[in-house]
Amino acid sequence: MKRRVVSLIVLVAIISVLAGKWQYDNRLSAIAADAHERLSGGETEASDSSASEENQETGDEDTAGQDGQNEAEEETAYDLTELADVPESVPSLFESQVAEAIEEERPVSILAFGSRALSDYDETGVTPWPELLQDGLADHYGEGLFEVSVHSHGNMSSSQVAAEGLHEEAAASGADIFLIEPFIWNDNGDWFIEDTIYNLERMLDAVIGENPEAVIALMPSQPRGMYQAPNYIANQIVPFGDYADESSHVYLNHWENWPSVESEELQDYLEGVLPSQAGHDAWSEYVLAWLTGENE
Structure with missing residues (x-):
């Protein structure tokens, strides 16, 4: 009888721990979703990835235009x-x-x-x-x-x-x-x-x-x-x-x-x-x- 009681207590404890972890994970997921939406705008990583791919595909064009860009920057640099x-x-x-x-x-x-x-x-x-x-x-x-x-x-x-x-x-x-x-x-x-x-x-x-x-x-x-x-x-x-x-x-x-x-x-x-x-x-x-x- 005592063994059954002990086993039942252990089982209840295990279930409680698992339930608590499940609730905690859900809470973190909810916080993460809210924070991601409110702090990161939700599109930053996708935009960065797309930009990276485009840069690889147009690498030669970027290199060709770099000299012109540098000249433009020199023209818009200001001397106080x-x-x-x-x-x-x-x-x-x-x-x-x-x-x-x-x-x-x-x-x-x-x-x-x-x-x-x-x-x-x-x-x-x-x-x-x-x-x-x-x-x-x-x-x-x-x-x-x-x-x-x-x-x-x-x-x-x-x-x-x-x-x-x-x-x-x-x-x-x-x-x-x-x-x-x-x-x-x-x-x-x-x-x-x-x-x-x-x-x-x-x-x-x-x-x-x-x-x-x-x-x-x-x-x-x-x-x-x-x-x-x-x-x-x-x-x-x-x-x-x-x-x-x-x-x-x-x-x-x-x-x-x-x-x-x-x-x-x-x-x-x-x-x-x-x-x-x-x-x-x-x-x-x-x-x-x-x-x-x-x-x-």
Whole structure:
């Protein structure tokens, strides 16, 4: 009799474990579907694959046209010392900032403000995306028109940054364009997204107070795989995206330029929890496309 009772208990336990796993897997699948739709647009990977195939098929044509393209880029490169008007490719959103900088004969100041994801924090030899952005802007507009600086605050939480007034230092920089990554990954596991947004709004108040004409762009932290960090995606990134979309600021969802959070390929874009070189490249390319008007 005791053996039967024990066997029954074991059977019930096994069924409970299996049922729990089934529910958990279903929940992850639902989160993945929602995140894929809301964060990646659902078509990025297919478009990238198609573009890759087309590039292979037309390789000779691309090579033949490369010299002409390089000549065109040289013709549209701008020398700040000779520039009288705003370049045509400057997006209208910050045309006035560029015009003012040209009139004052100074570069347009861009400040990237955020966590260790803005730097080579672990000294692995990567070129961080703000540096890549500076190079990309110079290639597109010519040397001197834009200047990118970085305030990277390591693994500090948004609460620590706000408490120490580090956002006030950023606000005092007088930048024309602010790129803000509000420490979402650093807050992950310790703070709710409501806390992160509260601290972000303190930062925004300081920036706007000092720089009422500045353009502000909000960005999520780096992606993580769906099965490595489902709560990070569902409880922090998605709500942050909703907040940013409804705000009066620009939302630069650079996740659209990364592999899907469900894809194994995403791991090639990360080194631990931070962007690898491929990740920095993807991040930089997305921001550069915005600054050059390619994704308006």
